[in-house]
Amino acid sequence: MEGSSIPLSMLGRSCDDERRRIRHEFEAGASARATLSALCEGADRHSQQVFSEALRASRGRAEGFCLLALGGYGRRMLFPYSDLDILFLFENERAEAEFKPTIAEFSRTMWDLGFRVSSAGRTVDECKRIEEDNAEFHLALLDRRFLAGDQELFEKLDQRVLPPSEKQARSFLFSQLHRLTRERLARYGDTIFHLEPNVKEAPGGLRDYQAAYWLRQILGDRPDLRGANAAEEESAASAVEFLGAIRCFLHYSNGRNDNTLTYEQQAEAAEKSLGVADSIQRNAAEWMRLYFRHARTLNRQLLRYLDQKMATPLSLRERLFSAAKNVTRPELELSGTNYGIRGGQIEVTNLTALSDRAAMYALFVESSRKGVPLSREAERSIAYVLSHSELPVRNAAISWEMMKDLLAGDHPGVALRPMHRLGLLNEILPEMRAIDSLVVRDFYHRYTVDEHSLRTIEHLQELAEPPDARGTPFGPLWKSLERRELLIFALLLHDVGKGLPVENHVHGSLEALASAAPRLGLDSVEEAEVRFLIERHLDMSATVQRRDIFDPATVSAFAAGVGTLERLQRLCLLTYADIHAVNPEALTPWKAEMLWQLFVATSNYFSRTLDRDRLHAIDERSLLEQVRTLAKSASTAEIVRFLEGFPRRYLAVHSAAEIAAHFGLYQKLSAAPLQTELKTERHGFSLTLLTADRPALFSTIAGVLAGWGMDILKADAFANSAGVVLDTFHFSDLHRTLELNPSERERFLNSLRAVLGNKTALEPLLQSRDSASRARAPKVAVPTRISFDDTASAHCTLLEVVAQDRPGLLYDMGSALARLSCNIEVALIDTEGYKAIDVFYLTSGGVKLTLQKQESLRELLQGTLA
Amino acid sequence: MMKVEAVIQPSRFESVKEALREAGVEGMTVTEVRGHGRQKGHTEVYRGREYTVDLLPKIKLELVVADRLVSTVVDTILKTAKTGKIGDGKIFLTRVDEAIRIRNEERGESAL
Numbered sequence: 001m002e003g004s005s006i007p008l009s010m011l012g013r014s015c016d017d018e019r020r021r022i023r024h025e026f027e028a029g030a031s032a033r034a035t036l037s038a039l040c041e042g043a044d045r046h047s048q049q050v051f052s053e054a055l056r057a058s059r060g061r062a063e064g065f066c067l068l069a070l071g072g073y074g075r076r077m078l079f080p081y082s083d084l085d086i087l088f089l090f091e092n093e094r095a096e097a098e099f100k101p102t103i104a105e106f107s108r109t110m111w112d113l114g115f116r117v118s119s120a121g122r123t124v125d126e127c128k129r130i131e132e133d134n135a136e137f138h139l140a141l142l143d144r145r146f147l148a149g150d151q152e153l154f155e156k157l158d159q160r161v162l163p164p165s166e167k168q169a170r171s172f173l174f175s176q177l178h179r180l181t182r183e184r185l186a187r188y189g190d191t192i193f194h195l196e197p198n199v200k201e202a203p204g205g206l207r208d209y210q211a212a213y214w215l216r217q218i219l220g221d222r223p224d225l226r227g228a229n230a231a232e233e234e235s236a237a238s239a240v241e242f243l244g245a246i247r248c249f250l251h252y253s254n255g256r257n258d259n260t261l262t263y264e265q266q267a268e269a270a271e272k273s274l275g276v277a278d279s280i281q282r283n284a285a286e287w288m289r290l291y292f293r294h295a296r297t298l299n300r301q302l303l304r305y306l307d308q309k310m311a312t313p314l315s316l317r318e319r320l321f322s323a324a325k326n327v328t329r330p331e332l333e334l335s336g337t338n339y340g341i342r343g344g345q346i347e348v349t350n351l352t353a354l355s356d357r358a359a360m361y362a363l364f365v366e367s368s369r370k371g372v373p374l375s376r377e378a379e380r381s382i383a384y385v386l387s388h389s390e391l392p393v394r395n396a397a398i399s400w401e402m403m404k405d406l407l408a409g410d411h412p413g414v415a416l417r418p419m420h421r422l423g424l425l426n427e428i429l430p431e432m433r434a435i436d437s438l439v440v441r442d443f444y445h446r447y448t449v450d451e452h453s454l455r456t457i458e459h460l461q462e463l464a465e466p467p468d469a470r471g472t473p474f475g476p477l478w479k480s481l482e483r484r485e486l487l488i489f490a491l492l493l494h495d496v497g498k499g500l501p502v503e504n505h506v507h508g509s510l511e512a513l514a515s516a517a518p519r520l521g522l523d524s525v526e527e528a529e530v531r532f533l534i535e536r537h538l539d540m541s542a543t544v545q546r547r548d549i550f551d552p553a554t555v556s557a558f559a560a561g562v563g564t565l566e567r568l569q570r571l572c573l574l575t576y577a578d579i580h581a582v583n584p585e586a587l588t589p590w591k592a593e594m595l596w597q598l599f600v601a602t603s604n605y606f607s608r609t610l611d612r613d614r615l616h617a618i619d620e621r622s623l624l625e626q627v628r629t630l631a632k633s634a635s636t637a638e639i640v641r642f643l644e645g646f647p648r649r650y651l652a653v654h655s656a657a658e659i660a661a662h663f664g665l666y667q668k669l670s671a672a673p674l675q676t677e678l679k680t681e682r683h684g685f686s687l688t689l690l691t692a693d694r695p696a697l698f699s700t701i702a703g704v705l706a707g708w709g710m711d712i713l714k715a716d717a718f719a720n721s722a723g724v725v726l727d728t729f730h731f732s733d734l735h736r737t738l739e740l741n742p743s744e745r746e747r748f749l750n751s752l753r754a755v756l757g758n759k760t761a762l763e764p765l766l767q768s769r770d771s772a773s774r775a776r777a778p779k780v781a782v783p784t785r786i787s788f789d790d791t792a793s794a795h796c797t798l799l800e801v802v803a804q805d806r807p808g809l810l811y812d813m814g815s816a817l818a819r820l821s822c823n824i825e826v827a828l829i830d831t832e833g834y835k836a837i838d839v840f841y842l843t844s845g846g847v848k849l850t851l852q853k854q855e856s857l858r859e860l861l862q863g864t865l866a
Numbered sequence: 867m868m869k870v871e872a873v874i875q876p877s878r879f880e881s882v883k884e885a886l887r888e889a890g891v892e893g894m895t896v897t898e899v900r901g902h903g904r905q906k907g908h909t910e911v912y913r914g915r916e917y918t919v920d921l922l923p924k925i926k927l928e929l930v931v932a933d934r935l936v937s938t939v940v941d942t943i944l945k946t947a948k949t950g951k952i953g954d955g956k957i958f959l960t961r962v963d964e965a966i967r968i969r970n971e972e973r974g975e976s977a978l
Contacts, residue, residue, distance in 0.1 A: 399929045428952075435938060473917075544876075545876065545877070545879070545880070546877055546880055547877050548875060548877045548949075549877075550908045550919075550922075588898055590898035590900070590923055591898070593919070594876070594923055595909065596917070597908070597917065597919060600910045600912040600917055601910055603912060604910060604911070606913060781915070783914075785911075785914045787911065800911075802914025830894065832913060835913065835914065837914065
């Protein structure tokens with residue numbers, strides 16, 4: 001631009017005055033759009049003036065040379081302390097050399113005027129060539145804008161040189177932008193919910209908007225491109241205005257290009273109602289909720305574009321072959337009535353079904369079971385239904401059965417996160433609204449309270465394949481955990497109290513449970529388990545930090561508070577997840593190990609003290625009342641006789657309803673001395689037997705199960721004071737005999753009765769299965785470990801056997817015990833993958849085993865298990 | 867100035883921190899460490915696998931204090947960290963030549 005020479009001192013003053021004026025107008029309420037526009041216009045004008053002066057001083061004409069604005073500056077989004085991204089474009093290398101002094105003068109002057117110029121120099125040919133290791137430059141070029149110099153040169157680049165090379169490089173640009181964006185999002189934990197977010201770089205920040213803009217440009221005008229509708233565009237524009245205002249505020253506040261919105265700045269922004277047009281006065285937490293709403297809009301828009309697939313350019317030969325095969329998209333694999341899976345995502349095949357909430361929930365149950373996310377289109381459809389309350393809705397209330405399926409899946413986080421994003425989780429659990437985008441000022445927590453709760457669940461689901469050594473010991477615990485849904489439900493609610501006006505957040509969370517549980521239909525046992533977890537969710541962490549976990553007194557006190565092994569398992573996993581989700585560094589290897597050590601010590605304490613605590617039934621008033629109510633025609637005396645002397649663990653592993661059912665079997669013993677109950681379970685079957693104790697009883701039952709091809713997963717054996725044995729075996733039906741042939745169930749029970757009644761021998765049954773079981777070699781070798789403990793129990797010798805699991809193993813062990821006249825007082829049988837872990841409380845002749853007998857038993861077992 | 871380095875039982879840390887705060891000492895660096903002196907390790911067997919902790923978890927505190935505060939700090943740590951059992955830990959003192967506050971380049975005791 002030609003003009004008269006202006007002294008630098010005057011130019012400098014004019015720059016400063018203009019900056020001050022723009023700042024003043026912003027602080028007086030000018031919009032972000034107006035502020036950025038004014039800053040950009042000022043930068044343009046000064047760049048052109050300085051360029052003109054620099055040119056005058058050197059050559060006078062800009063033939064073969066021009067200035068371009070790139071990136072944010074090119075898009076006219078110039079923030080107060082942002083760099084000016086400028087490209088010096090040359091016709092050729094000779095021009096580059098000729099204009100060097102001009103560039104030097106220009107750059108120096110611009111710095112002196114307070115502009116931070118970030119520049120690059122390229123010839124036209126260099127811009128045409130796609131540099132594979134400099135994708136950022138080519139992406140910034142997408143926002144090119146002429147500033148000064150040879151306009152014809154710019155038009156040549158803009159209209160003739162770049163369009164064809166950008167079209168050809170579309171796939172490359174898309175994949176590079178995709179990669180860079182994913183890396184950036186991952187650096188911030190793939191979440192918008194940071195307590196002190198970076199409003200430019202974090203997910204949901206302005207960079208998301210920029211990346212979506214570029215992706216849209218690269219993807220072009222494809223007819224299948226699923227772009228934003230008008231409402232979504234308007235939301236995005238509002239979000240950009242809001243975040244733009246924050247970024248301007250941060251720049252002015254910090255006096256530099258620092259985009260982190262600190263707690264103090266949140267409070268200041270809330271007080272000023274920054275970015276908000278209404279007159280509502282908000283506190284910092286409420287204002288931040290607005291922030292997260294806008295961040296969610298930008299992030300969702302970006303993710304939608306990231307999910308688009310870029311067609312790989314094919315040669316003519318490839319196109320002909322693919323046309324012949326009619327290969328266009330991956331096949332849709334129908335999974336349910338209204339949905340299918342394509343390309344690793346769930347798609348809705350029947351949109352009208354979404355008016356039925358049960359159909360909607362079914363999508364998420366599938367997602368949780370299989371770990372397959374919903375497609376963006378599916379989410380969009382659900383978002384539409386949820387945001388239009390005038391549409392008819394059927395089955396609005398989720399059943400607890402369906403919710404259990406969702407929560408108990410192997411991948412609950414894959415379902416719960418989009419449910420949260422769409423607002424569906426708040427619809428099912430309105431108690432969670434209290435922590436929606438809730439910022440709680442805390443030195444340690446990195447995320448909002450709702451984000452923290454979701455992360456706890458995601459940290460658990462990744463234990464299926466622990467990403468690092470911290471999770472390794474906890475993995476098997478997660479995989480074998482029963483009633484997972486109770487733990488996940490507790491995690492959803494455990495911090496809800498932080499959003500309620502209560503002194504102690506635990507009390508608030510318990511209130512939320514008291515509200516949610518009856519509405520959803522949890523029974524009293526389930527509610528009690530969840531209540532325990534919420535109430536005690538800080539106990540294990542507190543014990544690890546404040547007590548000597550290697551002191552037996554600490555372990556026994558902790559165990560007394562926990563009560564049962566099952567609660568310990570859930571509490572341990574909850575604690576692991578809760579610490580892990582505070583921030584990425586919170587769960588140090590040191591803390592993880594301490595937590596694991598406390599778990600192991602307490603678990604062993606439970607195993608070793610099993611027979612110490614026996615029921616004195618007359619004191620169990622509440623239980624007696626419940627059983628009497630359920631059993632209807634029973635007398636208290638009769639129930640007391642049944643319960644007297646069982647280990648307390650019996651109450652821990654059976655509900656009042658189950659105990660009442662067992663009592664029902666007990667009442668029939670006089671008519672038939674062996675009572676059985678066979679039930680279908682989630683992973684197989686359970687067999688309960690009630691009968692008088694006799695030698696080799698346990699091994700015989702195990703033998704019958706082995707003979708029928710059943711794989712025993714878990715078992716409990718208890719005896720009461722009167723010598724009545726209650727054995728429960730949980731097993732899987734390896735050959736699907738009972739599963740596929742319901743009539744075989746009665747035959748199985750008859751076979752059991754016949755063997756136990758000495759009417760049929762066991763050996764022929766076992767022989768028929770022997771050859772089949774030997775054919776299978778173990779995939780993982782488990783060394784045998786046999787240990788005795790004479791100190792854990794006052795009356796019994798504790799035997800722990802860890803061995804390679806195989807069909808018939810329990811029968812072999814039970815037979816060895818029977819052969820040496822060892823009586824099983826209590827048995828705990830468990831498996832973990834290929835490992836059998838069995839604990840027996842033994843007596844012989846009514847007393848502990850002698851050392852000699854222990855050695856004989858060890859020898860016999862080693863031979864049997866070899 | 868003296869650097870006070872104390873390796874203590876994790877279960878005593880909160881009490882020590884609170885006692886030091888009451889004694890007017892707030893600045894400290896805390897590290898999760900492992901180690902042992904005469905205290906033996908700990909082994910638990912769980913499901914057939916041994917979990918041995920040879921190097922026991924401890925907390926290391928590091929404070930740099932003015933000379934006049936050294937005996938107060940040492941006495942406070944001794945009083946609150948002691949359980950009387952093997953494994954209570956140790957305190958080490960080393961002289962510090964200089965301390966500098968990064969923010970404003972203050973030196974000496976005023977930088978503490």
